Amino acid sequence: MHHVHRTRRDWAADIGLFLFAACFAAISSRSIPLPQDMGPGWQAADQVVGGLGCAAVFLRRRWPVQLAVALLVAGSLAHYMTGPALVAVFTVAAGRPWRVTAWVAALAFAPLPVFLYELPETDESRAGAALTYFALIAGALGWGLFRRSRRQLIDSLRERAELAEAESALRAARATQRAREEIAREMHDVLAHRLSLLSVHAGALEYNPGAPPAEIGRAAGVIRDSAHQALQDLREVIGVLRAPVGDGRPQPTLGDVARLVEEARKAGTRIDYEPPGEAETGAAPAALGRTAYRIVQEALTNARKHAPDVPVRVRISGGPGGGLGIEVRNALPDATAGGPSSAGPAIPGAGQGLIGLGERAALAGGRLEHGRDGADFRLAAWLPWPADPHREPPPAG
Structure with missing residues (x-):
């Protein structure tokens, strides 16, 4: 079996449940109706078995179902196993699937029909102790189911929060990608027009060096103006990126x-x-x-x-x-x-x-x-x- 790593919180919970089982056995020992033919030796053995059952609580994380079955079966023979059995049943209900919990509950309540059948012939003290036992088992199952549903709710809320955070990060990434695409589109639209003018007139000067001076001057002026305007457009686009939201250069109409x-x-x-x-x-x-x-x-x-x-x-x-x-x-x-x-x-x-x-x-x-x-x-x-x-x-x- 794999090793179960316990945190400090886990150790505190296990020690607390061990003390609960031990104290429950000690407190209820005076009210447990013992058979008249049980001698001192059997009573001592019963107490030792109860102590071992309390110590077995520390195995509940590694073998929860096996421990619950063993303690429930031993509880039908030993009178000090009720406390450890309650802890084991609670552990199964709080951490195992519904079907496993149902099987353990069926085992715990299996003696109930026989008890009800023999109830008219059972003396009052033994009947009260049995009813109290079944009520405690039902309470342990209910509390374990409540803990499990609460933990599942917390896990669900945590998962939703993580999913919402991931979706928020994805939306931010998509928004950044859209902003980059818009920036690239804007720079393309603004600069391609100016630079194409530069290329056309520079090519005309290169391939027509003998053109009239007036035409060369006009082409040079267009090149100069287009270059200046391209630099100005580039500065304005960069200024829009650096400016606060809502600021920026006037857009064309x-x-x-x-x-x-x-x-x-x-x-x-x-x-x-x-x-x-x-x-x-x-x-x-x-x-x-x-x-x-x-x-x-x-x-x-x-x-x-x-x-x-x-x-x-x-x-x-x-x-x-x-x-x-x-x-x-x-x-x-x-x-x-x-x-x-x-x-x-x-x-x-x-x-x-x-x-x-x-x-x-x-x-x-x-x-x-x-x-x-x-x-x-x-x-x-x-x-x-x-x-x-x-x-x-x-x-x-």
Whole structure:
């Protein structure tokens, strides 16, 4: 059998139950009705057996069921085993499964039918002692069951607390992961637009060194402004991370899409822009405008990367109650007469921009689709726009 390790608390409990069994045997010795034919030798042997039963209480943790069975059987022969038997029955009820407890209880109450059958012929003192014995056994079983149910309740509450703590840590980890994803998406959207402008104009200067001075100066100015703006955007994004909740830089709105388009035009992209009406632009919720701005920004960035010499058509339409539609379309480079741009190598990309746009649209409750449409590449998005001006769609990060 495995060794049972006892803590100080376990030793204190075992010693306390041993003292209980011994004191119970000593106190009840005067009230135990002994047979008239029991001599002094049998009485001494009975007391020795009772003392051994009390000492056997220390074995209750290693062999609880075996000890209970032995003490109950010995109790039918020895008169000082009631105390140890009560401790053993209590131990089984408090720590063993229901089925085992039921078998031990059946063994303890097995003499009860015989006692009830012989009750009319039993003298009053022996009948009272027997009834007291069965009542004490029932009390020990009940107290043990109560202790077990209480311990199970405490364990259940502890398990729930640990589970709640684990779920809280998991929610915190998920929140941190979402924050990191939002940070990465925001930095991608903000910086990819600026850096693509830098790459386009730097490539033009590299492959066209003989361009007129005015064109070179204009390209250099765009490079300088884009670099400064990229650094400023980066500082603002980092500032948002360091700032308290609720602080941060102003977020783009639907009205800022026109400024974005004009900025791309100055950088050399040919854009046919069909804006929404002025009333719709002014009434657009902040989250909706921010998502629309990021979609157009990423679409123009991708157009500069993959089709820098191809005109782009941007169309935004819709209004409250009907949703906001966004369509960005450009001819595929292999479908144009001039083919790919010769201003430099293709601008590298991580391939995550369109995935990020799909996530933004889904978070806002909308949808986004993109792909080849005849000779064009088409990106189309729909975002919900509630008719109630005070109820915004879900934030898009």
